[in-house]
Amino acid sequence: xxxxxxxxxxxxxxxxATHALEPASPTRLDExxxxxxxxxxxxxxxxxxxxxxxxxxxxxxxxxxxxxxxEQIALxxxxxxxxxxRFDKGDFSGPKRIHGDDMPGVKTLSEHASExxxxxxxxxxxxxxxxxxNNPQLIDAIHRYFDAQLSDHARHAxxxxxxxxxxxx
Numbered sequence: 001x002x003x004x005x006x007x008x009x010x011x012x013x014x015x016x017a018t019h020a021l022e023p024a025s026p027t028r029l030d031e032x033x034x035x036x037x038x039x040x041x042x043x044x045x046x047x048x049x050x051x052x053x054x055x056x057x058x059x060x061x062x063x064x065x066x067x068x069x070x071e072q073i074a075l076x077x078x079x080x081x082x083x084x085x086r087f088d089k090g091d092f093s094g095p096k097r098i099h100g101d102d103m104p105g106v107k108t109l110s111e112h113a114s115e116x117x118x119x120x121x122x123x124x125x126x127x128x129x130x131x132x133x134n135n136p137q138l139i140d141a142i143h144r145y146f147d148a149q150l151s152d153h154a155r156h157a158x159x160x161x162x163x164x165x166x167x168x169x
Contacts, residue, residue, distance in 0.1 A: 023154035039094050042075040044156045047126070051146040052160020056132045057116065058142050059160060060149075063126035073126055080127040084120035087113060087129070095145075099152055105145030112138055 023029070037044070042062070046069060050061040062080060064072040083094055090113035092106045099106075109116065117132040131142045150157050 022151065024151050029152070029155055039098050041079055042072050044153075046072050047076060047156065049149070049153050049157035050160050051149050051157060053143045053146055055139075056134070057139050058131045058146050059128055060131070060146070061123060061126060061128040061160075063123060067125040076126040077122055080129055081120050084118045084129045087116075087118045089113065095149075099148060103145070104148040105141040105143070108138065108141035109145060112141075116142070 042064075046065055048063050048065055050059075050063070052059045052061070060080075062076045064076065066072070086092070086094065087109070090110045092110045095103055095106055112135070115133055115135055116138055117130070119130045119132070121128055121130070133139055133142070146159075150159055
């Protein structure tokens with residue numbers, strides 16, 4: 001039984017690592033932050049982006065670092081509500097303006113948005129969008145999109161699994 005488990009793990013480990021991206025170069029991080037300031041109404045330095053990949057897609061959260069910063073919380077909620085509605089219609093123009101037209105996963109998500117549920121909800125200190133699909137190819141596209149977000153927003157973003165294990169920044 002141990003041999004089967006080791007064999008299975010050796011086969012699956014490279015698959016799980018295929019989409020893991022290194023943080024972008026400092027120049028790229030600066031460029032993304034500059035373009036992001038024109039698309040996202042909240043302050044990047046005042047917020048944290050969390051991208052949590054799930055079995056059915058993923059959860060994107062943006063939270064204010066200061067839970068009493070009502071201005072940032074309102075801006076986060078307004079922005080995430082807006083982009084969830086745009087994503088539902090296949091409009092990924094915001095992420096394209098920030099990350100470029102060839103951002104991993106965006107073309108697939110845009111072309112198949114009708115097969116993905118994008119649901120927004122308020123959080124006490126921000127908001128979140130839940131991305132859900134039953135299609136494995138779309139789940140993969142969501143995961144690639146999240147990995148690209150984590151790479152390009154490395155200074156302001158964490159993967160959700162870190163939050164679940166008590167590694168909050």
